[in-house]
Amino acid sequence: MLPYIGSGAYCYANSSAMLLETIGEKVSPAVLEVLSGVGIGATWHEEQKVIYFGQVIPDRGVSHALELLGFRWTERSGDAESEPPLEELRRDLEHGPVLLGPLDMGYLTYNPNAAYLGGADHFVLAYEMDEQTIYLHDPAGFPFVSLPLAQFVLAWKAEKIFDRLFSYHYWTAPKRVGSPSEEEQAAKALRLFQGIYQESASAKPNPSVLYGKEAILRVVKRIEEEGGLSPAEIGHLSYFAFQLGARRAIDFAVFFSKHAPELAVIKEKQAKQFGRCHTLIVEKNEQELANAMCVLADIEEEFRQVVCAK
Template identity: 30%
Template sequence: MAHFSYVGSGPYCYSNSFAMMFGADAPSTAVIEVATGSPFGVQLVGGHLPFFDPHGWVPETGFDTALTALGWTSTQKRGENADEALALMRESLVDGPVWVGPVEMGHLRHQPEMTGAIGADHYVVVLSVDDERVLMHDPQGFPYTSLPLNDFVEAWRIEKIEYGTPFTMRTGFTKVVEVSEVDAITASVPNAVHWLSQGDNGAAVEALAALVEAGQHPREHLVHFAVRVGVRRLADAATCLARIGFTEASEIAGEQARVLGSTQHPLVVGDHKRAADALRALAPTYDKLLSALRDRLRC
């Protein structure tokens, strides 16, 4: 089956937030995501929590690499405490919107059913702030939403997020060199090879398959986030690799997307064996993708 590109909603918070900050010169979110390296691996954190991104990778790991590949720079700022962070934000907002994150999604109470920290990271673009409320574009599907200042500060503390530093923001987004999407994708391939070489992706997927088959997997995390974002990342990788003529690698990434995507319904309805079988079919594809990318780089 030939790969067919996806366009639609999904948990692409930092890529969407970057695209907003880039404005009219923004590349596609597919290119932004691939430039971060996120599609190229799997990790099973603590032996039980799956993420379809590389071993040792967290979003912040890929940001500066992606910005460089895309021809942009930005300035990262951090407050030592809430008051300092808000002062920095107000100062930065004079020059335009501010990219903020990670924040704790559970404290973003404009999102239905969010009532407190759940350990879920998120990124938003802040448009203005006063003494009572923060106005933002939340790429989860909430443009021009506002939040009480106290709730936003609690989200920004990221007390249950396992990476990142509280009160972090980026400002001063500047395009320093014109880079085409094709050139940005090409420049990102060595980074993809690097990330695919980290850890044992196949073993991580096999271990996840065993958890799923035994009914010991984190179902809510998988069906609401991990599979959705993982499939989209792989689909975008397939699209981007095809654009630069990496045909074999694109076909493998497309296969990965289809196989991982086939787990969504079984995981939702509790067909553990079907989901586990699909994951076992996915496991060897990461080494295949790594080999295909290495072979093309040697050409």
């Protein structure tokens, strides 16, 4: 197995690692990513014509990871229709950094690509705030940046993020209350993953949302029967989804290599298939991409069956 070390869209995992670092806890973003459960399964949203290779959104996933690692924390959120809780945030920042998200990337104007990123969710670490400005570490390559509060509030409201659970959401003040072993972490992660799959399996049938193998095959149908993928779909898959899927899968493989080697084998195979899909979509070879995604769908189903049988 060849682990991957490099850049990638691990914003909430990297921000979580930075938050834990502030209390002297060193946890790999790769482990946080796995324990979040965000990369388990796949979800197709019919109205938006978009697939995510996961079934849990980071709004929940960060909390899953912190819990499985043995931490307690403070978590706050608000209503999009209410006033942003800036004073509450200010008070919490006086005691330590906070992990903010989801934020709408379209309002993060220190990012030169912000104008093209509206509606995309993001997670950052805030470490200071004054009367006009908030100061951030953004794991997308922007340490020690600042944002006017008026702009920040628009991002923090997250109104354009279609699958958000919360507005004005953040985590702070983590504290270790347990020290689970690697074996215990793996066992708890498996129970989490089983729950994720069971939740989607028991959901009321809804043609506007598909899960797992069916979600992936819906993209194949778009290619083979509906005239091909739209520019937006191509952009999402080629700039984000496939490369993120590959990195997540190899991190899962490394995590499970000791305590669930049969899952590690499947995840390594999945990582390579994600990489093949990425290569094909950049080459604009949609027919071969459709074939490769059929294989990807079978791998996802194989992983689901093995996890649920444990």
